[in-house]
Amino acid sequence: MANVGIKFTQSGIAVPSATPQQLLFTSGNNNLKIVQSGIATYTFSSNPSAGQITLATIAHGLGYVPAHDVFYKFYDPATPYTEYSHMPYVNIAGGLATSTYIFNSYCDSTNLVIRFSRVDTGGGAPLNYNGTQWSFKYRIFADEGA
């Protein structure tokens, strides 16, 4: 198709001669489109043993595997502080030969799933997540993730 559509440039820059970098928006390029976002929360009611826990399952209803992005905040009542960051979250307790705690997320064709895993590889002192509160801000895009 010919050069048709909508273009926006920075103020003062002529659209016909604008470089791609000077275009703020052009309908000639696809865009990541957020179609669903929200917050999921989870509080550990006991210290998790080795294995996996599904912390949240969010149905997206798209019928295909979409792109997604998740950020998290962690709150520990015993040591009050907040951290807010970009998933995944990995915490290795007691060095490489003890326990690895993983928070990650994935999308399949039905759901966005946020998971916790604890993998034990040694006999050191594990962390205690009992009572910790986790919030997850998720974005599901209309665009493909697979």
Next chain:
Amino acid sequence: MANFGTKFVQSGYDARGAADKEMLLHSAFYNVGIAAQGAFSSVANGGVIATHGLGYYPMHAVFMVTSSRSYLLPTALENATFPRACRVSTTQLINNSGQTLSGYYYIFKERLDEDRAAINVQTVATTRGSENADIGMVIAKDGYDVRTATLKDLVMLSGRANAGKVAQLHLMHLKKTGALSGVFGTPNTVTHNLGYRPQVWWFVKLTSENWKMVNNADDSFIDITTTDTKLYLPYAGDWCCVIFKDPTELT
């Protein structure tokens, strides 16, 4: 210059006074357009996922697919393995995950080696009113019919359609570059002053390497507050921080 341009707000907001973060599209803000995208299969570590030919280091995102699950790289899997981020050169997107990889990639138009200043128009949040019916503007990808295209085949959608979903664009607040501190515990900091915690993507180019996305899966750690974001990474090189308008307000 005077207040002119085009705005689309999320359904239920008043375009005349809506805050920047309530916009679907605003002609004053950078939108992160996609230069190339596609699926790839069984690319060996070190192999080329895509040739982009842009001639500069572009912003990118790669999803790893395994067992029908899609993970944004870099990530940490349930079995405590850590697929690394893919890297991008001025011509190619390369599998750097450490394993043979299948998945989906995005290469954006944005350069990773230049700044874009923050643009603030309206920072005060407004109240969402009642949502409207299916109104607005729809643009489909070249070759698709807007009346029948699915969401993934739309360039943008300002109204509500397709089972009530709104396609909010990925509007950029700012992009900033700099040199990594290279010191353990000394963060690389970008101030945004949005007053809320935004979505942030960090990229790094370690000395003698290509650009790649970083999060908390490797030796890096990212902190985001209502005024700034920090990247902790004790290596030398360059960084690029992309801050989006979309908030990540957590309770």
